[in-house]
Amino acid sequence: MEESLKASIRIVTVLLATLAVATFVITPWIAAQNSNFHNAPASAKQMKNPYEAQPPEAGKSLYHLRCARCHGENGEGSGNIPPLAQEKIKAATPGELFWFITQGDVNNGMPSWATLPQRQRWLIVNYAKTLGLPQSVRANSKPAAPEKSARLSAPPPRAPFTDYRYEKPGQSRKITLKDLPAPFATPSAPNGPKVVARPEGAWPQVPAGFKVEEYIAGLDGPRMIRTAPNGDFFVSESKIGDIRVFRGITTSGKAEQMAVFASGLNRPFGINFYPPGPNPQWVYVGNTDSIVRFPYQSGDLQARGPAEHIADVPGGDSHWTRDIQFSPDGKKMFVSVGSASNVDDPDVTPGEKNRADVLELNPDGSEMRVFAYGIRNCVGLALNSKTGELWCSVNERDGLGDNLVPDYIAGGWLLRLDMVVHGQPSGPAARRKTSRAERQSHYPRRDFASA
Ligand code: HEC
Numbered sequence: 001m002e003e004s005l006k007a008s009i010r011i012v013t014v015l016l017a018t019l020a021v022a023t024f025v026i027t028p029w030i031a032a033q034n035s036n037f038h039n040a041p042a043s044a045k046q047m048k049n050p051y052e053a054q055p056p057e058a059g060k061s062l063y064h065l066r067c068a069r070c071h072g073e074n075g076e077g078s079g080n081i082p083p084l085a086q087e088k089i090k091a092a093t094p095g096e097l098f099w100f101i102t103q104g105d106v107n108n109g110m111p112s113w114a115t116l117p118q119r120q121r122w123l124i125v126n127y128a129k130t131l132g133l134p135q136s137v138r139a140n141s142k143p144a145a146p147e148k149s150a151r152l153s154a155p156p157p158r159a160p161f162t163d164y165r166y167e168k169p170g171q172s173r174k175i176t177l178k179d180l181p182a183p184f185a186t187p188s189a190p191n192g193p194k195v196v197a198r199p200e201g202a203w204p205q206v207p208a209g210f211k212v213e214e215y216i217a218g219l220d221g222p223r224m225i226r227t228a229p230n231g232d233f234f235v236s237e238s239k240i241g242d243i244r245v246f247r248g249i250t251t252s253g254k255a256e257q258m259a260v261f262a263s264g265l266n267r268p269f270g271i272n273f274y275p276p277g278p279n280p281q282w283v284y285v286g287n288t289d290s291i292v293r294f295p296y297q298s299g300d301l302q303a304r305g306p307a308e309h310i311a312d313v314p315g316g317d318s319h320w321t322r323d324i325q326f327s328p329d330g331k332k333m334f335v336s337v338g339s340a341s342n343v344d345d346p347d348v349t350p351g352e353k354n355r356a357d358v359l360e361l362n363p364d365g366s367e368m369r370v371f372a373y374g375i376r377n378c379v380g381l382a383l384n385s386k387t388g389e390l391w392c393s394v395n396e397r398d399g400l401g402d403n404l405v406p407d408y409i410a411g412g413w414l415l416r417l418d419m420v421v422h423g424q425p426s427g428p429a430a431r432r433k434t435s436r437a438e439r440q441s442h443y444p445r446r447d448f449a450s451a
Helices: 002-034 042-046 056-066 087-091 094-103 118-128 135-139 412-422 428-433 436-442
Strands: 222-227 233-237 242-247 257-262 271-274 282-286 290-295 308-312 324-326 333-337 357-361 369-373 377-383 390-395 408-411
Touching (some): 042 094, 056 118, 094 118, 222 271, 257 282
Antiparallel strands (some): 271 282, 333 357
16 A cells, blocks of 8 residues: 555656656747747648648659758758758648748748749648658658548539539530639639549540550650651650650550650650651650750651750740640741740740740741740640641639639631730730730739649
């Protein structure tokens, strides 16, 4: 009895001592928790990360590009620059970090990253929070299980709008101007795609008579397929800077041969063969900031020589894809260049010069001019095989509310819509003649970081 009482007293004493030490150690930490990270406003603290389901590794190359030169590859810090692999960063909410890197602390040497697209800032935040964790924890970034989200049982969208639950190949819907909501009728939902494990039985649906099989898997960020005149498939693996070639198809639907045609490119996207016709001599590739070409003979699986620089084009992070088409007579080359931001203007933002355009050049890179402008982000370029007219698929602006603004494909005279609107020839001279105010009356300006 006496023994156990003593034992209890001993335990209580030890506990008290521990508490005293703990209080001493923990108090400043609690205080730090209560004060917001770099005085971030409460609204920033609660901001939800729309990309939280993305694997942290998705932000690694962005971190490497933007942050590592100051904060170190592993967030270890350097000189006067604080480490990011530390408790303080892990304790901050994603919203606070997002807010802080958006503002920066310019007077103290931390740049503002407001011009980076929001998505990239969030991916960097995801990655920054894992700095210093063991690789095994970081790598543990399996795609989330498919969500049984409330949206699955949400009521169907009001016609003529639709969503993936009701989309079927061969079905079309007509959406006219009067169906569109007024700007800002709703907030813009930021429901970006999340990678999830493929649910059982999920497979692309196709019209009767077609069948979908898996041809090749495991590529890293493949973005564009162009078929060579001999039938080989050229694929730009934009993320890692490769162009790959696939040839043939086995009875089980797989590629017979594959090879890396070229590597070391800077986010390559567009691919095309020049001159047009059955015997191209060159493969042109659109890096995000330049056009290059490789010597080529039909049947090559590897470039027969190094890249030859043809022209610089404006590059950057947002809207980085550059596609290439040649006029059917081979005299002109067209290159699509998306805007640097969501809505902006070269008159006030020099970085927008020659962006939100389709550029026209000679195939040797000379005589670059603006062929079509006011096109926010023309991603894919194609030629009408009968008329030779140029077409493009365009991502329109964000941030005006849901179901706005419709994306579109446009070709022929429509590509020069501005010319018709203003009754003037297109090109830089015309652009100067059209005042900013005049253009704004057609395209009201509002600043949003692009997604
Ligand atoms: C040119 C160098 C430089 C670059 C590039 C840079 N930072 Fe910083 N960063 C700093 C400096 C200097 C500070 C300290 C500022 C201060 O004292 O408030 C800082 C502070 C921070 C902090 C706060 C750290 C703390 O201990 O409170 C975070 C978070 C941060 N940076 C994240 C980033 C991220 C993410 C990137 C990449 C998008 C980045 N930084 C790029 C220089 C840089």
